[in-house]
Amino acid sequence: MAEIKNIGVYTSGGDSPGMNSAIRAVVRTALYYNLEVTGIRRGYEGMITGDLFPMDRKSVANIVQRGGTILKTARSEEFRTPEGRQKAYKQLKRYGVDALVGIGGDGTFTGAKVFSNEFGIPIVGLPGTIDNDLQGTDFTIGYDTAINTVVEAVDKIRDTAESHDRLFIVEVMGRDSGLIALRTGIASGAEAILIPETKTNIEALYHRLEQGRRDKSSKILIVAEGDEAGGAFEIGRLVKEKYPNYDTRVSVLGHMQRGGHPTCMDRVLASRVGVAAVEALMHGHSHEMIGVINGQISYTPFESAIKHNVEVDANLLRIVDILSL
Amino acid sequence: MAEIKNIGVYTSGGDSPGMNSAIRAVVRTALYYNLEVTGIRRGYEGMITGDLFPMDRKSVANIVQRGGTILKTARSEEFRTPEGRQKAYKQLKRYGVDALVGIGGDGTFTGAKVFSNEFGIPIVGLPGTIDNDLQGTDFTIGYDTAINTVVEAVDKIRDTAESHDRLFIVEVMGRDSGLIALRTGIASGAEAILIPETKTNIEALYHRLEQGRRDKSSKILIVAEGDEAGGAFEIGRLVKEKYPNYDTRVSVLGHMQRGGHPTCMDRVLASRVGVAAVEALMHGHSHEMIGVINGQISYTPFESAIKHNVEVDANLLRIVDILSL
Amino acid sequence: MAEIKNIGVYTSGGDSPGMNSAIRAVVRTALYYNLEVTGIRRGYEGMITGDLFPMDRKSVANIVQRGGTILKTARSEEFRTPEGRQKAYKQLKRYGVDALVGIGGDGTFTGAKVFSNEFGIPIVGLPGTIDNDLQGTDFTIGYDTAINTVVEAVDKIRDTAESHDRLFIVEVMGRDSGLIALRTGIASGAEAILIPETKTNIEALYHRLEQGRRDKSSKILIVAEGDEAGGAFEIGRLVKEKYPNYDTRVSVLGHMQRGGHPTCMDRVLASRVGVAAVEALMHGHSHEMIGVINGQISYTPFESAIKHNVEVDANLLRIVDILSL
Amino acid sequence: MAEIKNIGVYTSGGDSPGMNSAIRAVVRTALYYNLEVTGIRRGYEGMITGDLFPMDRKSVANIVQRGGTILKTARSEEFRTPEGRQKAYKQLKRYGVDALVGIGGDGTFTGAKVFSNEFGIPIVGLPGTIDNDLQGTDFTIGYDTAINTVVEAVDKIRDTAESHDRLFIVEVMGRDSGLIALRTGIASGAEAILIPETKTNIEALYHRLEQGRRDKSSKILIVAEGDEAGGAFEIGRLVKEKYPNYDTRVSVLGHMQRGGHPTCMDRVLASRVGVAAVEALMHGHSHEMIGVINGQISYTPFESAIKHNVEVDANLLRIVDILSL
Known part of the structure; x- marks a missing residue:
């Protein structure tokens, strides 16, 4: 050498x-x-x-x-x-x-x-x-910077969601990976997260929304852009169809997730x-x-x-379920 | 009384x-x-x-x-x-x-x-x-909070725009008003701003893009959602059609503009x-x-x-033109 | 049970x-x-x-x-x-x-x-x-929040340090521990960090300051409040005595490190x-x-x-030395 | 010409x-x-x-x-x-x-x-x-950047002040001017502000602290560095002497006020x-x-x-008094 x-x-x-x-x-x-x-x-x-x-x-x-x-x-x-x-x-x-x-x-x-x-x-x-x-x-x-950028943006969205009792569907980056969605979902107190690594069960999502609706004034769903059920706009379309009287909004955070100190x-x-x-x-x-x-x-x-088979920590997924109760 | x-x-x-x-x-x-x-x-x-x-x-x-x-x-x-x-x-x-x-x-x-x-x-x-x-x-x-939220987001977008020599078309709030676009356009060093108060001249926009393209590595356009030429996606479509070899991206900042401290x-x-x-x-x-x-x-x-005829300060518009030279 | x-x-x-x-x-x-x-x-x-x-x-x-x-x-x-x-x-x-x-x-x-x-x-x-x-x-x-608060504050201090070619001595929290100083020192590109876990060698510090002074326009020292050589004010006093013509300032970040989202x-x-x-x-x-x-x-x-014998990672200490070259 | x-x-x-x-x-x-x-x-x-x-x-x-x-x-x-x-x-x-x-x-x-x-x-x-x-x-x-830096720092300090029921005395920049203290005092909900333009009445300050203490869990005083009663440390000394059982802390924000985007x-x-x-x-x-x-x-x-006789808006001073009630 x-x-x-x-x-x-x-x-x-x-x-x-x-x-x-x-x-x-x-x-x-x-x-x-x-x-x-x-x-x-x-x-x-x-x-x-x-x-x-x-x-x-x-x-x-x-x-x-x-x-x-x-x-x-x-x-x-x-x-x-x-x-x-x-x-x-x-x-x-x-x-x-x-x-x-x-x-x-x-x-x-x-x-x-x-x-x-x-x-x-x-x-x-x-x-x-x-x-x-x-x-x-x-x-x-x-990664750490990106998830903080997402969390700060969702904190802002939550302010207006709370004021209006709205349901927000927020799309975060992750074409093949739900790892940004996973931690930001926990950290921003999301109702549910939708990620490509797990099959999205839309009925279970409806169930969770109905359950939570009883006493929660606003809701946040975090959707990874690569979720196989479609991105935030498709989920938004389905939710609006199912619950036309919910005040539902979609926000795609986009490229700001790549920048910042x-x-x-x-x-x-x-x-x-x-x-x-x-x-x-x-x-x-x-x-x-x-x-x-x-x-x-x-x-x-x-x-x-580069094998790309990073597994999603099942324990973190479980935490979303427990805490969004 | x-x-x-x-x-x-x-x-x-x-x-x-x-x-x-x-x-x-x-x-x-x-x-x-x-x-x-x-x-x-x-x-x-x-x-x-x-x-x-x-x-x-x-x-x-x-x-x-x-x-x-x-x-x-x-x-x-x-x-x-x-x-x-x-x-x-x-x-x-x-x-x-x-x-x-x-x-x-x-x-x-x-x-x-x-x-x-x-x-x-x-x-x-x-x-x-x-x-x-x-x-x-x-x-x-x-207003002051919203324009700072926009400027901070565009600062992040600029980081990635610079790294990739990209053109970003950023849509900000303002259904009837370009006032958010106006000040954030100046503050984020945008190439051009498109607002509902002024007729968008798409040829002039092309001209400006070509001129600036010579020696600027990246570009930001700020579009008010209510611009009569269509929102950021429509402008993005036109620019991509005209300049297929530009690396052009669209970002809609959305509801985070309503929240935050x-x-x-x-x-x-x-x-x-x-x-x-x-x-x-x-x-x-x-x-x-x-x-x-x-x-x-x-x-x-x-x-x-509520008369809504807030005029756009012509001096501020002029500043965008001079500084984005 | x-x-x-x-x-x-x-x-x-x-x-x-x-x-x-x-x-x-x-x-x-x-x-x-x-x-x-x-x-x-x-x-x-x-x-x-x-x-x-x-x-x-x-x-x-x-x-x-x-x-x-x-x-x-x-x-x-x-x-x-x-x-x-x-x-x-x-x-x-x-x-x-x-x-x-x-x-x-x-x-x-x-x-x-x-x-x-x-x-x-x-x-x-x-x-x-x-x-x-x-x-x-x-x-x-x-901990993660506190170190980001410190790093954001030091980024601001660096702006003014650069503008004036100043040496800043910044005190961060840590009565018994240099762990906040350690990571924030690396992240903010500090010239040196002073922590309670290691004996402060003031002569080595002078040497480093002189060496760096040749071509660096500004400098940041990070001092843990519990450093045995005294806090930032004492270090500031020594440095001013030794180098009266340096433009030296002290900043104690204080309780803001405990708060924030x-x-x-x-x-x-x-x-x-x-x-x-x-x-x-x-x-x-x-x-x-x-x-x-x-x-x-x-x-x-x-x-x-609570045994409190958390050791400082020698590898991280080494990184401060290499990068502040 | x-x-x-x-x-x-x-x-x-x-x-x-x-x-x-x-x-x-x-x-x-x-x-x-x-x-x-x-x-x-x-x-x-x-x-x-x-x-x-x-x-x-x-x-x-x-x-x-x-x-x-x-x-x-x-x-x-x-x-x-x-x-x-x-x-x-x-x-x-x-x-x-x-x-x-x-x-x-x-x-x-x-x-x-x-x-x-x-x-x-x-x-x-x-x-x-x-x-x-x-x-x-x-x-x-x-100026606008500096007052936002101060307000964000005091927001953080308030988090810990609230948690501990503490009184914080925060010193902000302004050797000859209380203008940073004035607006940041209003914006951070300070109990009182002390500025060089007005004679500090320490008895009135005590009165205000006692009054507020009845039902407010924490307190913030904003002191301009040039206040003629002395900076935050001197005010802190007086308050501690008068109210030894208050949990009183001093924080000097320092040079970070000069930097930042x-x-x-x-x-x-x-x-x-x-x-x-x-x-x-x-x-x-x-x-x-x-x-x-x-x-x-x-x-x-x-x-x-440069005449330096910028007057403090009496209306803004009045607002501190009313809102800190």
């Missing part, structure tokens, strides 16, 4: 709050160990077009608290082709980059795996996605795995995502990290 | 942040002057059904900071009928209420005017609506007009909305307050 | 955000299992004076998001005496309370242990403190352990604090929970 | 949220009118040392929402000397700067007046200070006066501060703006 001298860092796929904290940690740790660092803009796309630049301490000053990613992100069709990847490799060579840290989700890691196999360049990944749907880490960078925990997580990523590369790791499990740094092969 | 002994207070129409600060001010001021206060729940609906209760200092403890309205609000069809209003008057008599403070918008004041004329009970109104679309006050209670200015405004409302009733005022114009308490007849 | 029919719930010691979420969970879970619930105001003090009242679903409506504790809290000298505890027991009898859930920190659990031993009443505890200094749970209820994670944690507490009592548990370790509910004897 | 070609912009004195929005508006407006813009870092200090640089649209991208000032600020002793000002003028000449916009408070304007008189360079000022203590504008840039209104105000400043220079104005009075742009000679 050749000694690493210059680490390239990039963000890819959907952005998430805390990516900047992770970039900062990678850059500062590399400099701490007297390595060079190269920033790559717009993920694999910028790698192909050569949008690379040397980073120093100042490059990451005052970004620990910023949402988004200063390296920007993009999806790249060209990187899916051997020709595209060949171009990318040439650019890395040109800039002297001999190892990579990729921050993102499963698209990021899938690309990294193929690329690393083809060109023998060591790559480790950091879990940057608001969805929390990766194996090999308890939480992904951005990262929470303390997201910054700490990003900082920890950022430090560990550089040290992992120095110790010969590659093809692995760096996460935190039970408070300890963990290393998970890319193919295992 | 008979001396007032018992003031009834109610909120009606759409709720807005700061209504609780106003209720608190009305209650405390009445008690300060040794008057009794009666809370009326759910606006005119509760007046008819008799949902009245005596309020004391404790009734309004620790509510100055809460969104929504502890008195709840509702729309009442029955109050539009003479029979409904007759019932309402009987309930007020039963509880000894001999004057009213109604907090809300034009529906609230229209009802108040008719009711006061029919039964000779003095009523003053307080401007409680996030839309800022009343005459007779520089700002309505809730009132800002300092909304609490101060609500407190000021709440005090002034009680003093106005004591001095024989009726049929008037109490507002603040140029820092001074102002009294505006209900029929003038 | 007699079957439990009526669970008393109280908060005691310093309040923390999320206590209300925990109270709500205890009440709703008890009702879910058809048990009665009795609220006890002002902790052991109210137990002695008989400030007890029956709670139903409405008692905990719309509190999941509120800071503080609706049951209030107090310190009780009288409860330290056998006579005081005798009075408390009589009050519980009078109201039919046959089991208790106490929410608080080590004072709460110490009292609970003695009381339960004397009168044979089963008691379980929930970890409610911002300091995170209890064994038997990864996090205490309120609980974060999503604090609400989820509080909800989980609240449900588990009632189920634990039903299954015969007593003398135990209910926490969450590695994502699983855990049961820790009171005497172990 | 020679035509202006290159406008220099600087921030000076204490920073305030919204300064960046103002800088952005000045830069964009100048470019809109095809003028050049030169940024001057660190106020008069940077003017002397020649820390000037050309600004373009990108220089102010994505800063409308940022606290602090990207141009930084500093105090300059040397600028008080004719020699210092001579140096500054030479630097401006060197960079071709032929007009200035200075953003700050009275120190900024005093310097601007002298400098403009000496060298005949036109200068207009923008009111950037959180204290709101300038004549010629209803509000200064940063500007509110919507601060951004709009900063944008308006930023546009107006450039247009004023183009129309031959100089020696004037640009503000907004009653919704209209206003022009006030520097010597009038």
Whole structure:
């Protein structure tokens, strides 16, 4: 194994709050160990077009608290082709980059795996996605911020729901995962949550609404966008049909869930795995995502990290039922 | 004019942040002057059904900071009928209420005017609506909070817009009024704002997008829900058709704009007009909305307050154009 | 073991955000299992004076998001005496309370242990403190909220620090524990953190300040109030003496760290352990604090929970050093 | 009057949220009118040392929402000397700067007046200070943000005050002015406010505390740092001496009041006066501060703006008394 001298860092796929904290940690740790660092803009796309630049301490000053990613992100069709990847490799060579840290989700890691196999360049990944749907880490960078953004928005919606005795159906992000819906449902005192991991029983939902209606002045349902019964608008349509005299409203929280200042925990997580990523590369790791499990740094092969069979904690589901009584 | 002994207070129409600060001010001021206060729940609906209760200092403890309205609000069809209003008057008599403070918008004041004329009970109104679309006050209670909620949400959206070089079309509240869109558009550095008060020139919008596209990495358009060119989804459809290679997204902020803790200015405004409302009733005022114009308490007849011809400040519109260059 | 029919719930010691979420969970879970619930105001003090009242679903409506504790809290000298505890027991009898859930920190659990031993009443505890200094749970209820409050305040301070090239010494809560300082130091990009668990090396601090001063325009030091070198004012005094030409300021964040809406994670944690507490009592548990370790509910004897030898994660300390380079 | 070609912009004195929005508006407006813009870092200090640089649209991208000032600020002793000002003028000449916009408070304007008189360079000022203590504008840039920061902090403090039945004495910024204390006192439901503009009557304060104590569980006093009776610690000492059995705490909010994202209104105000400043220079104005009075742009000679005899609105003071009943 050749000694690493210059680490390239990039963000890819959907952005998430805390990516900047992770970039900062990678850059500062590399400099701490007297390595060079190269920033790559717009993920694999910028790698192909050569949008690379040397980073120093100042490059990451005052970004620990910023949402988004200063390296920007993009999806790249060209990187899916051997020709595209060949171009990318040439650019890395040109800039002297001999190892990579990729921050993102499963698209990021899938690309990294193929690329690393083809060109023998060591790559480790950091879990940057608001969805929390990766194996090999308890939480992904951005999840904690996203659920707080949702909870703060639902707190506001509750104010008006209470004032009007309304039923609100709130759609949160999660195309394949109900993990945002699950914790925000508990935290915002939702009547019920609808998630893709469990079959939505619409009759049970009606039952719960009727039961609760007796003495509760307002109601919140949290629906993950990927729920198989349809999103919030479809559930809203069904509820309005069934209970035309309920004052029912739908709210889709949308892209604000991707932004905002990262929470303390997201910054700490990003900082920890950022430090560990550089040290992992120095110790010969590659093809692995760096996460935190039970408070300890963990290393998970890319193919295992992206398996996407994150199970929903049945205990948390049970809590929604008990507390929304 | 008979001396007032018992003031009834109610909120009606759409709720807005700061209504609780106003209720608190009305209650405390009445008690300060040794008057009794009666809370009326759910606006005119509760007046008819008799949902009245005596309020004391404790009734309004620790509510100055809460969104929504502890008195709840509702729309009442029955109050539009003479029979409904007759019932309402009987309930007020039963509880000894001999004057009213109604907090809300034009529906609230229209009802108040008719009711006061029919039964000779003095009523003053307080401007409680996030839309800022009343005459007779520089700002309505809730407007300042709503525009800050919008700006904070757009700040989050900008994080992800910047990271992806995306164009976001953000819809804000304002069925008949572009005042929320106007100030939030300036404050969030929007490329353009689309409001019902001005004819939307779609060609000019295209021109602006093309111009700005040259060197700006992301873009925000703010669309008032009542814009005559259609809401954000329609504008999004047009833009996507015209510029299929732009990465364009639509976000409808929705009901979270109605909730949340009132800002300092909304609490101060609500407190000021709440005090002034009680003093106005004591001095024989009726049929008037109490507002603040140029820092001074102002009294505006209900029929003038609801005229809805609030003009958009041409200077503010001009600023959007200059700054989004 | 007699079957439990009526669970008393109280908060005691310093309040923390999320206590209300925990109270709500205890009440709703008890009702879910058809048990009665009795609220006890002002902790052991109210137990002695008989400030007890029956709670139903409405008692905990719309509190999941509120800071503080609706049951209030107090310190009780009288409860330290056998006579005081005798009075408390009589009050519980009078109201039919046959089991208790106490929410608080080590004072709460110490009292609970003695009381339960004397009168044979089963008691379980929930970890409610911002300091995170209890064994038997990864996090205490309120810690996550407190560290976010600190980080948001330091983000604001950084704005002005950057503008003026100033050095800020910020004191955060933690009389015996540096855990708030530790994570907030990492998250706010602090130059250094000073905590009671490690001997403060003032010469090393000077060295770090000089090193960083070369190219960093502003600096933040985070000092735990219980640091053995003295609080922020003493450190400020030393730094000003050593570097009279630095523009040095001290800020003590103070009691705002105890309040505010609980974060999503604090609400989820509080909800989980609240449900588990009632189920634990039903299954015969007593003398135990209910926490969450590695994502699983855990049961820790009171005497172990309060041992206070929570170690500071050396890895986190190392991260401060690397990243503040 | 020679035509202006290159406008220099600087921030000076204490920073305030919204300064960046103002800088952005000045830069964009100048470019809109095809003028050049030169940024001057660190106020008069940077003017002397020649820390000037050309600004373009990108220089102010994505800063409308940022606290602090990207141009930084500093105090300059040397600028008080004719020699210092001579140096500054030479630097401006060197960079071709032929007009200035200075953003700050009275120190900024005093310097601007002298400098403009000496060298005949036109200068207009923008009111950037959180204290709101300038004549010629209803509000200064940063005041609205600062009062919201205070109110949010006091909301948190109230949570813990309520839980413990405590009396909190909270010190807010305002060395010569009680305007922050005044509005935040009303908005946070304070028992009383103590400000430099009115003689503090300590006996009246005791009376109010005793009266309120009867049925209010907690209390908040807001003290401006410049109150002539001493700051919060001195008031705390007196109250503790008089009422040793009250649970009394002091909290000094400190420098966080200077930072944070500007509110919507601060951004709009900063944008308006930023546009107006450039247009004023183009129309031959100089020696004037640009503000907004009653919704209209206003022009006030520097010597009038800094007169510092901003009166406290007696009506607002009266409201504190009535509502804290």
